[in-house]
Amino acid sequence: MEFRSPDEGEEPISDERWAAYFSLDYEGRCPKCDSNAGRSKVGLSEAELRSNAQLRSKHARLMHNVSKRSINKRKDDPKDPLVTCHYHPPDHQCRMSNLSRCRKKAFEKYIIRCKGHLDKARERLKENIKGSKKHTRIHENSKCMSKCMSTLELGEPITKRDYIRGNWEEGSNKFVICSREEAQEILRETGPPRLPILILPIPNDEVGRRKLIRYCHKLIRRIKSGPPLHVFDYSKAANNHDPELMPAEQTMQQYEGGKGPVLNILNIPMDSEEEDWMGEIGGFNLVSELYEEAKERGVDLSCLLKAIRVSLVATPDAMSLDHIDKHGFITRLKLWSGYKFWNIACEKHRKMLEEVVKSGEYSGKRFTIFLEAGCELIQPAGTLHSVLSHEENAITSCFMYWHPSMIQDILDQTLFEIRNPDITNDAHVSCFVKAMEILFDFWEDGKPGFPDIEEMSKAEDTLEVSHLAGLVFKTNVQLDD
Numbered sequence: 001m002e003f004r005s006p007d008e009g010e011e012p013i014s015d016e017r018w019a020a021y022f023s024l025d026y027e028g029r030c031p032k033c034d035s036n037a038g039r040s041k042v043g044l045s046e047a048e049l050r051s052n053a054q055l056r057s058k059h060a061r062l063m064h065n066v067s068k069r070s071i072n073k074r075k076d077d078p079k080d081p082l083v084t085c086h087y088h089p090p091d092h093q094c095r096m097s098n099l100s101r102c103r104k105k106a107f108e109k110y111i112i113r114c115k116g117h118l119d120k121a122r123e124r125l126k127e128n129i130k131g132s133k134k135h136t137r138i139h140e141n142s143k144c145m146s147k148c149m150s151t152l153e154l155g156e157p158i159t160k161r162d163y164i165r166g167n168w169e170e171g172s173n174k175f176v177i178c179s180r181e182e183a184q185e186i187l188r189e190t191g192p193p194r195l196p197i198l199i200l201p202i203p204n205d206e207v208g209r210r211k212l213i214r215y216c217h218k219l220i221r222r223i224k225s226g227p228p229l230h231v232f233d234y235s236k237a238a239n240n241h242d243p244e245l246m247p248a249e250q251t252m253q254q255y256e257g258g259k260g261p262v263l264n265i266l267n268i269p270m271d272s273e274e275e276d277w278m279g280e281i282g283g284f285n286l287v288s289e290l291y292e293e294a295k296e297r298g299v300d301l302s303c304l305l306k307a308i309r310v311s312l313v314a315t316p317d318a319m320s321l322d323h324i325d326k327h328g329f330i331t332r333l334k335l336w337s338g339y340k341f342w343n344i345a346c347e348k349h350r351k352m353l354e355e356v357v358k359s360g361e362y363s364g365k366r367f368t369i370f371l372e373a374g375c376e377l378i379q380p381a382g383t384l385h386s387v388l389s390h391e392e393n394a395i396t397s398c399f400m401y402w403h404p405s406m407i408q409d410i411l412d413q414t415l416f417e418i419r420n421p422d423i424t425n426d427a428h429v430s431c432f433v434k435a436m437e438i439l440f441d442f443w444e445d446g447k448p449g450f451p452d453i454e455e456m457s458k459a460e461d462t463l464e465v466s467h468l469a470g471l472v473f474k475t476n477v478q479l480d481d
Contacts, residue, residue: 022068024049032064086179089204107157114154114370121390140238145319155367171346173367187281192403193380201374216337216395224249235261264318268311278332283449284401307429308400314389322386323425328410329400331379338394340371345384357420404449411462
């Protein structure tokens with residue numbers, strides 16, 4: 001086999017010449033080194049031509065680090081262009097016709113990972129029950145969570161297209177898996193989500209992985225130098241429903257050391273510079289607009305802003321039992337480290353919540369969504385759910401949103417929470433009434449996204465008094481500070 005050394009300054013071989021070299025009927029030498037490897041002659045059978053083409057492909061790959069696949073992928077095809085694929089590393093492009101196949105494989109891999117971790121989580125819960133003292137939080141909560149997860153299955157993932165076309169049913173176990181760009185499209189086109197939306201991390205993304213690690217290190221340093229933390233210590237009595245204040249540095253050292261009781265650290269103020277892409281979408285920026293208007297009026301809504309942007313830190317086996325998020329907020333989570341199981345009730349209506357309050361437990365169908373570092377989850381308002389941190393320390397950013405179309409639902413749910421405070425695991429914001437009064441002004445002024453003006457009088461009545469419960473908002477909303 002003879003090789004020709006390329007001259008200094010030799011022009012690179014074009015993709016077109018490489019593509020010709022890889023073609024079945026090519027009869028020349030290697031365009032790079034003049035090698036005879038796999039050279040064909042006139043009159044060869046198709047089998048011989050294919051064999052020679054394979055030899056040429058092998059030669060180019062081994063000697064020149066050029067693959068037939070990479071050249072073919074770069075070839076222009078207006079009917080089937082190369083596009084960014086959210087299920088491959090950032091520098092990897094796929095043919096548009098292949099995206100559905102890439103998505104299907106990503107779904108399959110996700111389901112396999114979820115099932116493996118679900119089995120491990122069930123075993124850990126059993127071990128926690130056996131190895132803990134009765135009446136402690138870890139013992140009693142593990143019993144409840146084990147009962148919940150013993151027969152739990154992963155929900156059924158659907159695509160953005162399925163969701164927008166309405167190919168799903170209320171009360172089903174379906175959730176959307178999509179890219180962030182697709183999630184933005186869903187929210188812009190359809191408003192408040194009615195199914196959970198899961199955004200998977202880009203696989204094999206080394207840059208993204210380093211970003212996750214840097215974020216966690218930075219947050220831990222900031223927490224250590226900050227004020228005392230609101231912490232649930234799971235070695236304490238289960239009937240103590242209030243978190244205790246613990247020194248920040250000592251608590252975070254215990255968190256990093258991996259020894260000691262299970263800890264769930266709540267409501268850590270978030271860095272104001274943290275990215276909030278969902279808050280830039282029309283309608284979901286309602287709280288930001290509300291806050292700016294309040295500043296102009298001299299009204300202090302800082303407690304609302306504090307309540308909707310928090311960081312959460314948990315050790316493995318920390319858990320929250322069934323609850324709904326306060327004030328009818330839509331919740332978006334970004335998991336920076338660790339694993340979580342998000343266990344979701346299929347049913348989502350007031351009658352179901354009333355039955356949960358009455359009986360003390362949810363007896364209907366539910367499903368789980370598995371979260372790993374880099375995932376984002378968007379949860380519809382009023383969703384009954386429980387959460388388990390699994391295997392590793394978990395750091396989560398939590399954002400909450402209102403949408404103009406939801407005003408009556410927000411008021412109705414808040415009244416329900418006042419009557420049944422155990423249904424949510426957070427105090428209400430003390431400036432809620434002030435915020436609602438400004439939202440009514442937005443509504444009256446005809447800002448986009450609000451319901452018909454005819455519906456406003458009912459909402460105003462709901463704000464002032466609940467005729468069923470006889471409770472007035474202004475005297476019953478719990479203080480958050």
